[in-house]
Amino acid sequence: MTQVRRFLTNNAVSILFVVIGVLGLRVSGLSLPFFLEDIVNRLARNSFMVLSLIIPVLAGLGLNFAIVLGAMAGQAAIIVVTHWKIPGVGGILLAILLAFPLAVVLGILTGRLLNRARGKEMITTLILGFFSNGIYQLVFLLLVGSVIPMKNDVLVLSSGVGLRTSIDLTGGLKNGLDDLLRIPFPVCAAVTGILLLGVYMVGFFRRRSVRIGKLVGIGVLALFLIGWGLFQVYTRSMFNFVRVPVGTFLIVLGLCVFITFFTRTKLGQDMRTVGQDRHIAEVAGIDSDRIRIIAMVMSTVLASIGQIVFLQNLGTFSTYGSHEQAGMFAIAALLIGGASVAKATIGQALLGTLLFHTMFIVSPLAGRTLFGDAQLGEFFRAFVAYGIIGLSLALHSWKKQMQAREEARRSV
């Protein structure tokens, strides 16, 4: 019984959001296939960014509010590629390549700033995000067209200086990754089921020590997916119109694999060590300053790719707004998945993205049904995002104080 209670308290936030999600779905009156279409695309475009937050947490840098800088690098690259009119996957790959050096430089600068602001990393990344936003606006609103020569009627404002407030990627980069491979949802479900079974079979025979409960659970889930999927295909239901952008998901999967691999490397272990106890790491000979900078660079580069993945799926973006929210929403999503300032896993990132965006979709509609005003739903949404971050930060700080007090008591 206590195991159940412990599970509930440890995952209280995520469970709360599952409840909100389910209730919201009922109240909003949204049909399941429409919801699925939306959530599948949101998962595809947002997961990458959320995953890029894991590495700084590993290295003890807390929540990296400065992934905004990576997002800006990605956006800048997209603007350039769109200006050069290079479409499709090629354009996307070029954008990733272009964003890379910029992201590295920004990551190094951020890392060095954080090394100076020891103990205040999170507030520094927060303010740095705002500051860079100002610089970004300066460059793209005032310098483009005047100091930086750019003649493009589509992108640039009629005055000749500054980019338009919204850029449409249709015909260019839009869906470049998504369109690589689209498969109807039920088929995906079935295939996932088969793969799940396969992976766990292999794991079971290799290690022989998998818990029975876990095995049965996975097995049931897999069979359900396969069964449901095949049934939907057979009945040609509405679900078949939900087409999953497998190409994009494969990229996300690639990142998951990379992160898993990375935690098993020497560098990954050093990062974990620095994150656990910086002083002991230094005494053991690890250059913690350098490790922290590497963590920042990795996160910024991943964020730049993440923003490119995000925008190619969305298709249009608000030149001066998209990157701002990128950081905040990604962090809120990570926290909702059960992560904290000190610990974040891939599972939490993915679960959090699912839950956060469910709430995102559902709030305005629920607001309209409950209060007659969709706007209220949006306020609620913002309140939840900010509130969850504030709450998580407060809890983390409180826990740290409690821990310090416990240690003092124990040394006695």
Place this chain on the structure above:
Amino acid sequence: MERNGRSVLEMKNISKEYYGNKVLKGINLSVREGEIHGIVGENGAGKSTLMNILFGMSVIHSTGGFEGSIEFLGNPVTISSPFDAMALGIGMVHQEFMLIPGYSVTENIKLNREITRDTFLSKILGPGLRTLDWESMGQDAKRALSKLEMDIDEWARIAGLPVGHMQFVEIARELDKQNIKLLVFDEPTAVLTESEADRLLSTLRKLAETGISILFITHRLHEIMEVCDRITVLRDGVQVATKSKSETTIEELARLMVGHSIESVGKGKVNLAERKTILKVRDLRVLMPGETVQKVDLDIKEGEIFGIGGLAGQGKIGIANGIMGLYDSDGSVEFDGKPLPLNDPREVLKRGLAFLSEDRRGVGLLLDMSVEMNIVAPAIEIHRKFLKDVGVFSLLDRAQIRAFAQEMIQKLDIRCLGPDQPVKRLSGGNQQKVCIAKALALEPKLLFVSEPTRGIDIGAKKRVLDTLVELNQHNGMSIVLTSSELAELRSICDRIAIISEGRVMGILDPDADDAQFGLLMAGDYAVRQ
């Protein structure tokens, strides 16, 4: 067990000066193969400095290096960093464990020395991306643990282990560094229970038998006598003696450790039998990290100077801090016949007790504020002195504050540019006088003073002690003086209590035998008054 094997370590004529203060004067230390060599001494005797030199710690090099030479395995060596020491085969088991609680035993043992394998990516992007070979590491860890005959699961997390096991993991880590020839243990039994300590001692013997030399620093004399082959006694930076176990006794070690060097200030003997008890302490327990008090009973007489001595970390500092309410405390205290509440700094100050903290800069002063404000701040808060009413407000009376500060500056001879100078610019001795003035502004009946002459030069030391004696004799103030310098206590106190392991081991007259002091401090021997 005498071993006449080859010499492993020779530290020859080691001297070290910190800003003009000589802390080590010509130390000669030699350790043979398979020998367990004990090092004893009071605080400030120079043990830590000597070890810092052996380990090439940066604090030595950034303050002018040291004189003398070091030979390891017969070859002259230069140790300029902990890595040089490690490369030679010198390991250290610290008093505060360098273990990461969230990691497993294996991860800690192999910290930054992990075994790795090449991967496709590592060949392109560098060695950082090599994968970790947990299986081999686990085997290594098991091997190291078995050398200590410890049956700990090498994958267990440190956080859940008992303290004794954690220490063994520390040792295992050093042993895993294959080339270990000399292991230094710095007060290893301080945190262990008795049975864990026994186990550690027998482990030390086993390690020595395999040919590893051990430097064993401790204040527990009976442990020294149990396992050491030879013992070096340090006192005030001087090597007082190096003897083999068969040549000495616990009493002799105690006497050597404490020694003479009293500078009497000329305080006459006082008959305390007729005085009433002004402070009665029973069953005092204080949770002060590093200076825990377990159970202290004291009766302090009105008008006496009562000394509290003992080694560092044994609890003497915790007594005053606990009674003044700065740390969580338990027990019962009576002041001037009435019960005094614990954990309430305000009430204690109101009732007429004051405190000169050992942490002068941390607790005792507002460094960025002026001399005068430092002097009057607590008096303003507690007794509402130095205030004047201006309409609805009760404002600080600058003139009064200035006048009082001037008075104090004159009376205590505080060297400063003026009452409005920021106190951080003053020298240590003068800062201490500001603290005394601060206490006096409260007009206390009893004054707790902790480590009053720490970090102060010789000349100023005497002046501070003279001031305390004057306060006691002319103003009739009762003083409780806590100090790690026994000589200081013996020079001005009427009685001295020695604290070890958080308890009162005994109360002695200042002119009692050196050996008695040494034994009480070592916690081996309880003298009833």
Place this chain on the structure above:
Amino acid sequence: MLEHLLTKIRSFGIPRIIIILFLLSLWISAAFLSIPFPALLSDTFVRLGMNTVLTLSMLPSILVGTSLFFGLPLGIICGLLGGVMSIELNLKGLTAFFAAIGFSIPLAILVGYGYGLLLNRVKGSEMTVGTYVGFAFVSLMSFGWVTLPFKNPEMAWAIGKGIRVTVSLEGRFSNVLNKLWAFELYGVKIPTGALVFLGVMCLFMGLFLRTRTGLAMQECGMNPKFAKASGINVDRMRILGTIISTILGAIGILTYAQGFGFLQLYEAPMYMGFIAAAAILIGGASLKTAKISHVIIGTFLFQGILVVALPVANTVATLGSLAEISRIIVSNGIILYALAQKGGNE
């Protein structure tokens, strides 16, 4: 000689020098571009009157040891509620202004108390937690503005529920302080009432800091261990400091609103904490210490830059957002600089 000069410069602060030079260069450019200087100065004084109390709200928070008061939006919302209530009761002029303050103070005490309790539990992370609690509160209040039952037609939407995003103070207390006792000097319009009001607030603050309680509060920020050893209840002082900051935030937004002419609801309060923080930092404060002079000087410099940057930039490139952008860059840049200073580890 040079050494001495260098240390003086360093203690004065390089960013402060940069800011002053920046302001001077902008003034010189303005002169060259024939932008009327008296008008600039008038504007600067008006903005000084409007913003100083908001900047002042940073002071108690820094002094008591809770760093920059990023929970300022909470105080602002209390002030806005007071203002809205004053309009709802159909008050006008100075009465409306002081009534608004009167209504908001009890709210600010309550909210400040709760926020203070929270801050005591998160020592070391006051700034990060404060930022997000502030944001969340603003979003929550946006909910409130829509649902609260205010009926005055000046405020409410013509169709639908709730109050408008901006509420005009025309005929209520717009410019009540600015116009009070105002006079002109060589073409520079001086909003005496506002300046007197902020002077009185600064005076009260100064007197408070010279009382026993004020001293106790400062001790908590300087050295909490010293404070505790002197019998001060540090946690209670922190709450007191937070309450005072919140009250100043409420008064501050009302002073701002009277100069601006509008009450700005919904999302407007979100970033005001950063602006006030930047102002006090520009004036010479740090995360750990601050003086009243820093408040006034900082607000003057900061607002001075904003006032002059717009017309100067407009002749270079006709873009209205330069003011906004420079505000973002300057304010956040200065906070970043303060954060990157070594020493001051939590």
